[in-house]
Amino acid sequence: MHYEGNIIRPPSEANSILLQVTVGCSRNKCTFCGTYSGERFRIKPDSIIMEDIAFAAQYAKRQRRVFLCDGDALIIPQKRLLKILREIQKQLPWITRIGAYANAKSLKMKSLDELKALRARGLGIVYMGLETGDDVTLKAINKGAASERMIEMGKKAKEAGFKLSITVLLGIAGRERSRIHAEETGRVLSAIDPDYVGALSLMLIPGTPLFNDHETGKFALIEPDEMLAELRTMIASTNLTKGLFHANHASNYLPIKARMPRDKEATLNLIDQALAGRIALKPEYLRAL
Numbered sequence: 001m002h003y004e005g006n007i008i009r010p011p012s013e014a015n016s017i018l019l020q021v022t023v024g025c026s027r028n029k030c031t032f033c034g035t036y037s038g039e040r041f042r043i044k045p046d047s048i049i050m051e052d053i054a055f056a057a058q059y060a061k062r063q064r065r066v067f068l069c070d071g072d073a074l075i076i077p078q079k080r081l082l083k084i085l086r087e088i089q090k091q092l093p094w095i096t097r098i099g100a101y102a103n104a105k106s107l108k109m110k111s112l113d114e115l116k117a118l119r120a121r122g123l124g125i126v127y128m129g130l131e132t133g134d135d136v137t138l139k140a141i142n143k144g145a146a147s148e149r150m151i152e153m154g155k156k157a158k159e160a161g162f163k164l165s166i167t168v169l170l171g172i173a174g175r176e177r178s179r180i181h182a183e184e185t186g187r188v189l190s191a192i193d194p195d196y197v198g199a200l201s202l203m204l205i206p207g208t209p210l211f212n213d214h215e216t217g218k219f220a221l222i223e224p225d226e227m228l229a230e231l232r233t234m235i236a237s238t239n240l241t242k243g244l245f246h247a248n249h250a251s252n253y254l255p256i257k258a259r260m261p262r263d264k265e266a267t268l269n270l271i272d273q274a275l276a277g278r279i280a281l282k283p284e285y286l287r288a289l
């Protein structure tokens with residue numbers, strides 16, 4: 001397989017065939033993200049992608065899922081993306097699901113019918129980084145879309161038939177807006193009603209604008225107990241009809257996996273116990289991105 005630069009994928013795609021169809025991220029401007037810094041975004045040539053699919057057809061017969069890397073595969077023009085999906089279906093008929101990252105911009109660029117056509121060709125799940133539902137923070141981190149647009153695009157992805165997984169970032173609003181960030185994120189998640197929510201804890205990446213703001217005292221990184229309190233408020237403010245709320249990423253201080261709405265009260269109680277010191281938080285050295 002041909003890989004260039006940093007390859008990242010959602011935790012749930014750990015066993016998937018990682019097919020790199022773009023290099024970098026078409027936005028590459030979020031102040032906290034150093035994943036593709038210095039990387040010029042480009043769509044990989046069809047010839048390379050087709051070679052990789054042929055390689056996977058020969059050597060990846062046990063893997064049931066494909067994840068289209070990098071940051072924003074949905075930005076690929078419709079015809080080319082359909083061709084890639086068609087080739088995966090043709091050469092890897094055992095694949096049960098194809099996934100990709102999506103953002104508000106790429107979801108907006110495709111019509112609902114185009115998204116449905118991608119769904120019909122096997123694209124089954126999209127992962128969207130919301131980070132926060134707080135408009136002030138969305139602007140501060142240069143996410144490129146306000147909460148109303150995020151809600152609109154999240155609903156559009158669901159209407160197209162995709163499973164939708166949304167990532168939010170604990171600590172991203174700093175100390176002053178922590179509570180507002182948690183409440184507003186709950187509001188946006190409730191409006192979208194995704195299938196999965198993943199809450200990650202912010203880790204500052206050297207070289208990013210947010211890291212520099214922290215160094216100069218403009219941004220306050222909240223403490224583990226404050227992140228937990230933020231998570232509590234976020235879960236209390238989130239009403240999903242049937243989604244899974246995870247906070248069990250390696251970056252988190254207290255692993256949580258809650259089926260909503262069934263586990264909501266039990267999860268809030270668990271966090272209260274941790275906040276009261278009756279459950280130990282993960283030590284710093286065990287956290288990782």
Ligand code: SF4
Binds near residue numbers: 026027028029030103
């Ligand atoms: S957070 Fe996502 S959209 Fe923003 S720069 Fe990083 S990869 Fe791109």
